[in-house]
Amino acid sequence: MTNLSIENSKKTALGSDLGNDANNRIESLLNSLSLAQKIGQLNLIPIEGKPTSEHHALIAEGKVGSVLKSNGAAQNRALQEIAVSNGQVPLLFQEDVIHGYKTITPVPLAEAASWDLDLIQSSAAVAAREAAASGLHLTYAPMVDVSRDPRWGRILEGAGEDPFLGSLIAERRVLGFQATNTLQTENVLATVKHFAGYGAALAGRDYNIQDISERELREIHLPPFKAAIDAGVSSIMLAYTAYDGTPLTCNEFLVQDVLKGELGFQGLVMTDWETIPNLIKIGVAEDLKQATLMAISNNVDMDMTSNAYTLHLKALLDEDKISLDIIDESVRRVLRLKYTVGLFDDPYLYFDEQRETNELLKTENKQTALALSRKSMVLLENKNGILPLDSSNSNLTKIAVIGPFAKTKADLNGWWFAEGNPEDTISVFEGLDTALAGKIKLSYAQGVSIDKFTQSGADLIPEAIKTAEEADIAVVVLGEEYWMSGEGGGTASLHLPGLQEQLLEAIAFTGTPVVTVIVSGRPYVLTDIAKNSNALLQAWMPGTMGGKAVADILLGEYNPAGRLPVTFPYHSGQVPIYYNYKRTSHTFDAGENDLRYSTTYRDVQSEPLYCFGFGLSYSKFEYSNLRLSSQSMTLDSSIIVSVDVKNVSERQGIETVQLYIRDEVASVSRPFKELKDFAQVLLLPEQQQTIEFVIASDKLGFIGKNLSTVVENGEFTVFVGSDSSTNESLQFRLS
Structure with a gap:
């Protein structure tokens, strides 16, 4: 059975206080930097392929703090030597290591289909070891955007349609990148993206701005980010898109109030590729200088590829439109990351060519990828x-x-x-x-x-x-x-x-x-x-x-165990389609063909072809004796849901037992059912096992009328089965 808790996992709270010695060293270095060097620390440039003399000059002059798209221990060491030999702060090397570096694992949507949190964490750990061995310090993963539209190409990069499953996977991927491997030099910093609501792309077209309510934002899109932050993610990348008409780069409500305030994120905030100039394209900034002011005023610490900060921060400071304090605070967050990966003690810590040769595509990594x-x-x-x-x-x-x-x-x-x-x-x-x-x-x-x-x-x-x-x-x-x-x-x-x-x-x-x-x-x-x-x-x-x-x-060497993390539509016209739709005033039973006024289609079935959580096995499993330890509970107590699962075939197999809950009466409209827990169990032929789920008040909360989490008394229905279509249920009361 998969353990859904994270007991004994090492969490690296990279945004938190690093200790007096570290903070003193960071402050000492910060105070020694010129304004140009400080601004350089906020500048992230791409080096695709071989570095040029222009790249070398920028690094030597301290106009670059981080580099992306430069790979290989030898090449990155050479660039680091330029920085260090010229008295500059060591560089932080970054890359898109999304589902493997040299040993490529399945795309993240596929990883989510495993519903195996331990294996997903191990996959991220493999990617971290290979990336770190190749001279990288930070990856732009995990992407935790929840998406319900398969037309959107980036659905492959997330964990599917469900915020609960997505949150569990977000936590494990952060731990896999940052904290699973034994040695510091085998881990990389993780960047959770894209904050927030990027997965709700209008009509499935990437970068396309969709208006979503604050309720949808809080119910669907924020939970995986909270999980990543609670797991200690080092940095966060802002989305290209907007929320409530304001692009994320300058959206003070989402960045200041929600991200830094409510979610307590203290780490580094970076743009996506040229996001600052995009404020001009979106039509909220007149020119790059104004866009730069909007971004830095929103505490966006690192500018990816646009050179907006190097071009305009000094002028904005000279014109008293910003203070030096806001620049210093962003530089501190950059330096904290560099301290965390050991660059203050050894700038060349990650550039071991022999380790790179030994690590890439090694047998252990390929075995994890195969699993x-x-x-x-x-x-x-x-x-x-x-x-x-x-x-x-x-x-x-x-x-x-x-x-x-x-x-x-x-x-x-x-x-x-x-x-x-x-x-x-x-x-x-x-x-x-x-x-x-x-x-x-x-x-x-x-x-x-x-x-x-x-x-x-x-x-x-x-x-x-x-x-x-x-x-x-x-x-x-x-x-x-x-x-x-x-x-x-x-x-x-x-x-x-x-x-x-x-x-x-x-x-x-x-x-x-x-x-x-x-x-x-x-x-x-x-x-x-x-x-x-x-x-x-x-x-x-x-x-x-x-x-x-x-x-x-x-050929039967492996008994399939994958379960869908996303709904497969019967017809394109059903999109967006997902399992946890809100309850409506009319029936969703497509079988009632004589009922004109129903929320169904006239020309095709309303049900999907394959529902969320679905997947077949070469084994056959039977569920029986669904029961509750009590018919009622209080806010301070819990009940246990139990079900007997038996393998009634001649082959051992893995079953993913899924728990869904419906709130029967609430102060706002609630979904028909929501995934709240699951367990994977390996059963031998004819073996039966009792699966137990604990339901406490944390599984019953929702976003209430005031847009904060509440738990309300009343009737709840619990469903247990092999996928989201299960109707095997019992009721209990919270009072």
């Missing part, structure tokens, strides 16, 4: 138990591996693959070929081509049909190319790009059983895909070990 790849994949269909494939079956002699993503490597790594090399990635074809060598013959056909979103490659379909006809089983690997999801990767259509659906239909028509594997960074509409598949596996973008993980699942 997470396997556990993140979600079995969506398995008609007549066609999976797992039995390689010892004499009737199974030839498998056709078909599809534009059967041999792809780069697309398995997804967006934000840091220094990952596609050549190090195991494709699906390679994974099957290695596993079946000498046992079963494999054939291959590309099927169609992927030319952006055009319908191309129809001439390849006949060959795929012939290949399928000559095989006993067809494994068809469909999906999207790595660039189609991720930042800027919004799509209007949620059907697989190109002619992939037509390809699958043609293969299914041959009568050869079809096992479909989906490689994607977002939920697609798989309604027709499911109809034409005997089995369907959502493999996501699974990273370096992805092909082996797929083979392990298809």
Whole structure:
């Protein structure tokens, strides 16, 4: 059973007081800096590829405090030597290490599908070790934006649609980056992003400003940030977007009142890429000087890539539009991070080339990546138990591996693959070929081509049909190319790009059983895909070990255990669709076709194709004897919800038991149900185990009329089951 608490975890509260000695050293250094050097500490510049003489000059003059996009122990040491030898403050090196550095793990949405908090933390720890060994101090992760719209490309970078699950994962990823590895030089500083509400992008288009209520902000978008802050995250990145009409860069309510006041964040606040000049584009600043004033007045400490601070802070100070104190306070926060990673004692602490060679892609790292790849994949269909494939079956002699993503490597790594090399990635074809060598013959056909979103490659379909006809089983690997999801990767259509659906239909028509594997960074509409598949596996973008993980699942070496962290729509028109919708005045029962006035669709079902929390296993589990320790509780007490779960199959497997709660009557409209706890349990064949959940008042609170958390007396319904569609429930009363 997964332990949802964080007992004995090392939390590094990087925004808190570092102690008298550290603070004295920081103050001494701060007082020794010239104004130009102070402003330089707030300047974050990109160095993509090899540094130029201009980069060297800026560093030597103290006009740069941090560098992003420069990778490798040797290169970063050389840049650090320039800074130190010229009497400047050592540089802080930063990078987008989102889901692995050299060993690429599944994209974060896929990691969330594992519902395995320990494994997610281990994945972040692997990324931290590799990044730190390559001369990096800070990563721009975790992204904790909650999203309910699969059209938004960056949904792949978060934990899905649920703020509770997202909060647990945010905490673990922060701990994984900052505090899991034994040595200081094996950890990196984490940056939680994008504060706040960025995941509510209008129409699924990235950077598109959406007006959301303060209630939605507090109920959905803020909880994962609070979890990251409570876990000691070092820095926070502000969103490109706006809240209540004011961009985050200059939004004093969210930064001053909420972030620093209510959430108690004391760490560093940075912009996203050129966010300060974006104030001009958005139309709230006349020029860069005004935008700079708005940002620094809002205590935005670090300017990423725009040079706004180096260009305008001195003039703003000379004109008495800002005080030196506000600059000093931002510099202090930069210096605290540099002290935390040891740069005051040894500027070259992270630049060990031998350690870099030993760490990257080492066996232990790949084993963690494989474990997470396997556990993140979600079995969506398995008609007549066609999976797992039995390689010892004499009737199974030839498998056709078909599809534009059967041999792809780069697309398995997804967006934000840091220094990952596609050549190090195991494709699906390679994974099957290695596993079946000498046992079963494999054939291959590309099927169609992927030319952006055009319908191309129809001439390849006949060959795929012939290949399928000559095989006993067809494994068809469909999906999207790595660039189609991720930042800027919004799509209007949620059907697989190109002619992939037509390809699958043609293969299914041959009568050869079809096992479909989906490689994607977002939920697609798989309604027709499911109809034409005997089995369907959502493999996501699974990273370096992805092909082996797929083979392990298809061949039964691993029993699938992934559960969806996001709803898969039945039809694109349902979007946004999610499980924890608010209760309404009319029914949501699509089965009542004679009821005209219902909150349903006339042309398609209202339910999703696959609900939040859904996932199949090769094992079968039965739930029974749902019970409560009491029918009532008080604010100061708790009750225990118990359920018996039995593996009624001949194969051991992992079940994710999920607890949902509904507040029956509240002062504001509440969701139909909300995830409040879960447990993963490994059960042997015919084994039964009692799963217990403790319900205390903290699981019953909500954002009340005054927009603060309240707990109200009344009736509550508790649901326990294998996914969010469960209706097995009991009631209790809080009084």
